[in-house]
Amino acid sequence: MLAAGAAAASGCSRLPPAEAEPSALAPATTVSLPVPRAPVPAVPVPRVPVPVGAVTAIPGPGTSLALTVDDGADAEVVGAYIRFARDTGARFTFFVTAAFDGWRTHRAALRPLVESGQIQLANHTWDHPALTAISRTAAAEQFTRSKQFLLNTYGVDGTPFYRPPFGYRNADIDAVAADHGYTVPTLWYGSLSDSGLITEEYLLECARTYFHAQAIVIGHANHPPVTHVYGQLLDIIRERGLSLVTLNDVFRT
Template sequence: MLAAGAATAAAAGCSPAHGEVALPVEQGGAAAPPPPPGPPPLPGPPPPSARVPVPAGAVTAIPGPGSNIALTVDDGASADVVGAYIQFAKDTGARFTFFVTGVFDGWTTHRAALRPLVDSGQIQLGNHTWDHPDLTALTATGVAEQFHRTKTFLHDTFGVDGTPYYRPPFGYHNSTVDRIAADHGYTVPTLWYGSLSDSGLITEEYLLECAHKYFTAQSIVIGHANHLPVTNVYGELVDIIRERNLSMVTLDDVFTVPSAA
């Protein structure tokens, strides 16, 4: 169990789905046996009655007891990795929160595949700025533009605006950034408890080492849709989640947020 707010922003750092196919039949013989079934989908989210109010301030973990894990995926620098994460979700039932950096074209490339998952709530979108600057180094106008451009992009592309969750690039934010974010509807700066450390290129072995370390109950874990190694270990990530009896959740699956006045 993790206490929200007690954890700090740490290291910054699939079986394919197929339709039915005709089975080959030997002339005068029986049909070939069907292939063995794939693994069952991952557990679904907890019931809405289990949601808790989002804590004040920056969120780093899911408060209270439970067996949830929120795997949050940032950036989207690689269209191939964005597409692979979408397929991962389709194949396994995995639930993600994607923090979108609007400048990357992978989000537009995969709009048709991603939009139904957003509509169903299996994948949630949040704001990760337009082009990933250090927000604390910008003018107030510059900060506002970062939130506004990605909010508009999300709305126009996916029909949602990502509020109230935003992730500051590098985890850097201050009271001024938070105030401007809130002016745009982003009242919840979302940090993390642990990281897959894959914002840059790392080995598959190191990524799995990070997953073994940080895939724990009630954790918020950060990953990135930037480099291909993660796409080669989806099966191993699912194995860790199953072995630890964790349920993958979006932020909306576990939090309630007060309505705007």
């Protein structure tokens, strides 16, 4: 059972609305494609109704971990995540910021995983503005453009899950999102804190802090360090007896 409370002493980002600034900056590095690993077992779980309001964790007892991946600012990192999923069977929910080119570049590799349900796509707006700082009309356009892109490119529209950039949302934004079918604001329990460039060591510290049963954890396809530690992330998941799930695996919608 996940406990609510203050952020862990490690300093890794936990609570929405805003992610913490990286505490350990890393030099620029190159993407390292994951080495094939033993498959991650997919453990079927009973699906439950989506709770009312924002989702921050998977309800009830269990051993599921929802690792959700945002943005996609680095096309090579998007590609590395896709290969990670393909090589290991890992299940992810990608919150797509549709303006980033990686979602076009890797369509041919990603679409079969979307069609099989191994990777789920959800809406993270068109180009990642702080939705509470723009007009309702501009916010509506963010959802319209990203929804149309997902539908045209992958045959799904990402409903009903949306993640507000930076976690910034209010009743008006939730209403605009719901008008487009995005009725489930999806936040998180803990973060890999890699929206900006951080060291591999700090990223793994955050994974050890937040990879727990029934957690929703946020990562980002923005910078290469995560591509260097896929093996270590899998080791943490296996050591703790966790199974990776998509949000659709967990929730009836």
